[in-house]
Amino acid sequence: xxxxxxxxxxxxxxxxxxxxxxxxxxxxxxxxxxxxxxxxxxxxxxxxxxxxxxxxxxxxxxxxxxxxxxxxxxxxxxxxxxxxxxxxxxxxxxxxxxxxxxxxxxxxxxxxxxxxxxxxxxxxxxxxxxxxxxxxxxxxxxxxxxxxxxxxxxxxxxxxxxxxxxxxxxxxxxxxxxxxxxxxxxxxxxxxxxxxxxxxxxxxxxxxxxxxxxxxxxxxxxxxxxxxxxxxxxxxxxxxxxxxxxxxxxxxxxxxxxxxxxxxxxxxxxxxxxxxxxxxxxxxxxxxxxxxxxxxxxxxxxxxxxxxxxxxxxxxxxxxxxxxxxxx
Amino acid sequence: xxxxxxxxxxxxxxxxxxxxxxxxxxxxxxxxxxxxxxxxxxxxxxxxxxxxxxxxxxxxxxxxxxxxxxxxxxxxxxxxxxxxxxxxxxxxxxxxxxxxxxxxxxxxxxxxxxxxxxxxxxxxxxxxxxxxxxxxxxxxxxxxxxxxxxxxxxxxxxxxxxxxxxxxxxxxxxxxxxxxxxxxxxxxxxxxxxxxxxxxxxxxxxxxxxxxxxxxxxxxxx
Numbered sequence: 001x002x003x004x005x006x007x008x009x010x011x012x013x014x015x016x017x018x019x020x021x022x023x024x025x026x027x028x029x030x031x032x033x034x035x036x037x038x039x040x041x042x043x044x045x046x047x048x049x050x051x052x053x054x055x056x057x058x059x060x061x062x063x064x065x066x067x068x069x070x071x072x073x074x075x076x077x078x079x080x081x082x083x084x085x086x087x088x089x090x091x092x093x094x095x096x097x098x099x100x101x102x103x104x105x106x107x108x109x110x111x112x113x114x115x116x117x118x119x120x121x122x123x124x125x126x127x128x129x130x131x132x133x134x135x136x137x138x139x140x141x142x143x144x145x146x147x148x149x150x151x152x153x154x155x156x157x158x159x160x161x162x163x164x165x166x167x168x169x170x171x172x173x174x175x176x177x178x179x180x181x182x183x184x185x186x187x188x189x190x191x192x193x194x195x196x197x198x199x200x201x202x203x204x205x206x207x208x209x210x211x212x213x214x215x216x217x218x219x220x221x222x223x224x225x226x227x228x229x230x231x232x233x234x235x236x237x238x239x240x241x242x243x244x245x246x247x248x249x250x251x252x253x254x255x256x257x258x259x260x261x262x263x264x265x266x267x268x269x270x271x272x273x274x275x276x277x278x279x280x281x282x283x284x285x286x287x288x289x290x291x292x293x294x295x296x297x298x299x300x301x302x303x304x305x306x307x308x309x310x311x312x313x314x315x316x317x318x319x320x321x322x323x324x325x326x327x328x
Numbered sequence: 329x330x331x332x333x334x335x336x337x338x339x340x341x342x343x344x345x346x347x348x349x350x351x352x353x354x355x356x357x358x359x360x361x362x363x364x365x366x367x368x369x370x371x372x373x374x375x376x377x378x379x380x381x382x383x384x385x386x387x388x389x390x391x392x393x394x395x396x397x398x399x400x401x402x403x404x405x406x407x408x409x410x411x412x413x414x415x416x417x418x419x420x421x422x423x424x425x426x427x428x429x430x431x432x433x434x435x436x437x438x439x440x441x442x443x444x445x446x447x448x449x450x451x452x453x454x455x456x457x458x459x460x461x462x463x464x465x466x467x468x469x470x471x472x473x474x475x476x477x478x479x480x481x482x483x484x485x486x487x488x489x490x491x492x493x494x495x496x497x498x499x500x501x502x503x504x505x506x507x508x509x510x511x512x513x514x515x516x517x518x519x520x521x522x523x524x525x526x527x528x529x530x531x532x533x534x535x536x537x538x539x540x541x542x543x544x545x546x547x548x549x550x
Contacts, residue, residue, distance in 0.1 A: 003395040006415030006461050029462070036418070036457045037438050049415065051462055076451075080513055100527025101512065102505065103439060105451045106458065236526035 030108040065219030071110030090226035094168035110212035119159035146305040152267035157200030167263035180210035193268035222249035229320035240264030405473025422460035431471035442528030452508025471500035486545030494532030
């Protein structure tokens with residue numbers, strides 16, 4: 001790890017000021033599970049860390065039937081919160097499927113949203129990576145790309161977004177609240193992460209010097225009927241090969257409304273409007289679950305080693321839809 | 329605390345089981361001594377592997393020029409320690425290298441193996457992924473602080489009773505993780521234990537015994 005300066009902030013305003021004092025070389029630190037890791041392998045090299053753990057952003061509050069979740073709420077606290085378990089089970093399941101209990105005790109909601117890819121070429125500074133070093137090329141395109149994305153890729157980057165929590169937030173119509181030098185703003189979760197396109201180094205709409213302060217979840221008629229399913233190389237403590245977060249509203253046996261998002265296969269948390277459209281107004285049965293899965297993966301662009309993910313993601317989605325509908 | 333330079337049993341046979349008293353309990357000194365010998369052997373192996381892989385890179389995790397150390401205070405095992413560390417020093421390195429508390433082990437140093445697990449405010453965390461400077465004012469518990477004097481914590485006792493280790497290198501992290509696990513809202517099945525302990529890797533593969541140790545030790549108060 002390279003030398004760093006350190007300062008702790010006690011409120012949002014103080015943190016923004018400290019970040020702005022050295023805008024190009026400062027980084028906020030919350031749980032540190034991702035940032036300290038990346039600093040050790042020289043992928044991220046901030047010269048100044050601004051410790052934001054003293055900020056009053058660790059509360060979960062009920063607001064207008066929904067939830068307001070502070071950016072510093074730890075993953076384990078969010079997963080085990082009674083209102084999350086009751087009203088947004090998909091979020092609890094997604095969180096509990098991610099990382100290890102130790103890491104979940106440390107990792108924050110804000111940091112999880114900003115979690116960097118686990119692409120091996122991104123994490124190895126001896127390899128080319130357009131995300132880490134724009135213009136240097138992509139080692140994964142023709143390299144070992146078994147873990148990589150099949151949706152939202154470009155000819156510059158096929159790195160998968162690794163977050164489980166974000167897949168649930170995408171399905172739940174979350175809103176990200178941001179504070180910066182120019183004041184506060186909100187971003188719909190689906191707009192927060194960017195596709196790699198020709199600028200894979202730009203991963204979110206968060207600007208330098210801005211902080212995520214909290215995330216809000218709207219009240220939902222049917223999020224209580226939501227599930228997360230994650231498929232990975234081993235039973236625990238591994239990143240997703242494919243995962244799916246779904247919430248469905250049933251009227252009798254007909255699907256009145258649905259939310260579908262995929263993980264492990266997208267360059268960002270992958271909300272699928274195509275799958276939702278294919279489900280809406282249809283009977284909740286395997287035929288229509290399969291049609292939705294086919295629609296979700298229609299634009300998939302597999303590479304040499306990850307073609308299996310297309311079928312795996314389809315089956316994952318069919319399975320979790322059956323679970324959410326109470327048919328499995 | 330036993331001296332790691334001295335064989336704990338005087339026989340030089342590291343493979344000997346720790347001696348157990350008539351009442352089935354082992355003293356903390358014997359337990360720690362055994363764990364330290366196993367740990368030292370593996371640690372030496374780790375270091376030479378690491379040096380080979382990185383072309384003789386220095387073992388320290390600090391690279392490049394230093395910045396000025398900052399004075400910090402850490403509350404570890406009920407004692408306040410004043411120390412001076414660079415801001416980039418992890419809690420794990422501060423515990424081991426500044427405070428001499430080498431019970432917490434450095435395995436992967438990337439949050440993947442769990443050997444460095446300690447409790448912060450009673451919750452288990454990976455001490456390799458947080459900076460010492462960030463943990464001021466927090467109640468930190470390491471494996472050295474688990475026992476009450478010479479009486480082992482029930483989870484330590486349970487790991488002994490169920491032989492929940494082989495080489496012992498992951499054991500302090502396993503035990504600290506198991507203590508943290510016992511305070512978290514998990515179910516009662518072995519599947520819950522396996523999932524709840526997934527952040528601790530045992531390269532010897534002593535998992536069946538570890539699961540048995542956690543099952544038996546989780547309900548018992550210190």
